[in-house]
Amino acid sequence: MAAASVGSGALADTVAATPPMGWNSWNFFAEKVTDADVRAAADALVSSGMRDAGYVYVNIDDGWQGERDAKGVIHPNARFPDMKALADYVHSKGLKLGIYTSPGPKTCAGFTGSLGHEAQDARSYADWGVDYLKYDLCSFIEDQMQAKAPHDPAQQMRLMTGAYERMHDALAATGRPIVYSLCQYGWDAVWEWAPGAKVGGNLWRTTGDITPEWDRIYAIASQQAGLASYAGPGHWNDPDMLEVGNGKLTPAENRAHFSWWAMLAAPLLAGNDLAHMSPEVKSILGNREVIAIDQDPLGKQATRAYAEGEVEVWTRPLQHGGMAIAVFNVGSERHAGTHPFRLNLAALGLHGTQQGKDLWSGKPVSLADQQTIALARHDVWLVRVDAPH
Structure with missing residues (x-):
């Protein structure tokens, strides 16, 4: 049985x-x-x-x-x-x-x-x-x-x-x-x-x-x-x-x-x-x-790559070598509005400009090292990169 x-x-x-x-x-x-x-x-x-x-x-x-x-x-x-x-x-x-x-x-x-x-x-x-x-x-x-x-x-x-x-x-x-x-x-x-x-x-x-x-x-x-x-x-x-x-x-x-x-x-x-x-x-x-x-079949849970001030960056390995990158503005009530943030690709194990897709806007995006991201309080920037390097 x-x-x-x-x-x-x-x-x-x-x-x-x-x-x-x-x-x-x-x-x-x-x-x-x-x-x-x-x-x-x-x-x-x-x-x-x-x-x-x-x-x-x-x-x-x-x-x-x-x-x-x-x-x-x-x-x-x-x-x-x-x-x-x-x-x-x-x-x-x-x-x-x-x-x-x-x-x-x-x-x-x-x-x-x-x-x-x-x-x-x-x-x-x-x-x-x-x-x-x-x-x-x-x-x-x-x-x-x-x-x-x-x-x-x-x-x-x-x-x-x-x-x-x-x-x-x-x-x-x-x-x-x-x-x-x-x-x-x-x-x-x-x-x-x-x-x-x-x-x-x-x-x-x-x-x-x-x-x-x-x-x-x-x-x-x-x-x-x-x-x-x-x-x-x-x-x-x-x-x-x-x-x-x-x-x-x-x-x-x-x-x-x-x-x-x-x-x-x-x-x-x-x-x-x-x-x-x-x-x-x-x-x-x-x-x-x-x-x-x-639901990615690889079944790997995300880890926190790094945090900088009131922004956290989490990454998740995906099937066939892909990667999901989530940037969260976790700012408190007293810091309302957008939060400027510079993305550190090296901290994610990435080198050079990456091509991905913003999963909430549905638009293609390029991720460059040290690019500035303006993210509203308690919002997320979720990107899938299928061929990271």
Whole structure:
């Protein structure tokens, strides 16, 4: 029987050969999500063209769970009358369904968790037709780690990794390919142990939760520095879901946020109200050339080449020797307006004028050493160079 996801194995590469793309309900609907919301998101992924651009996972986050029956089988709550029918609907659209639970007794929002019912729940998910599981540590921390080993970090670590191993084994036993997403906020250098054969993680959160604010987005992006060597086909660092189109993010901030996640080979899980997004947000999420950076088959995550004042330059190697270069103006509120910046090609390992393409304007560009770039606050200049020298 094939394993559901085995981290460094062949099937894991199959289910997450490139970073997963899709939509997650939490950032907009939180625990109030309904069957109708999920169906509307599936419809919008198709009608907007996002499905054809690669967004295929429709992920239900916290809030779908009801109670267990006398045999311990989990049932959805009244907002989700028939999970199998919902999965069938999502699949009929050429999409895949994701779901959420916790290894603790309760989820983050207080719904029924999977503690002691891992195998039962995995079978239910497989029977429904689930293709993706987000496993969020939540109450396991207090109920198991702190309760059983309050002063023993090493034992807490063993308890935590054991919880993720049990669900991995339960998913594997179903024989259904299911993307396995670990959510434990980047604790205990998760990137070092999550992709191993025992845990079998396809992606793992590297930080706490994202919010639709520039300072939080920038803080999370900054924390990805140094993690590039852990990412690759079948196993990805996850800086959390996209906030593009949420809150009061400006167009520049939405572009920069999306560009950064693409450079980081991050999962691209839209978190906005797809059924009511603006044309501008749709154009950002649907930019196929930026998506191609994220989905580049080489699977190499970007690294920060250098920073100069309030400007950061990140580079990402691409398949066939190409390179993506992203210049971010991360300036604070008190430094509004454009920020002049001189590009240092030598610091990127490049020599002489480079020919590339600006992926937001769609125009060809020449990159010369020490050329001045005027970049607005919290905006990005994202260039693809297919033949760097």
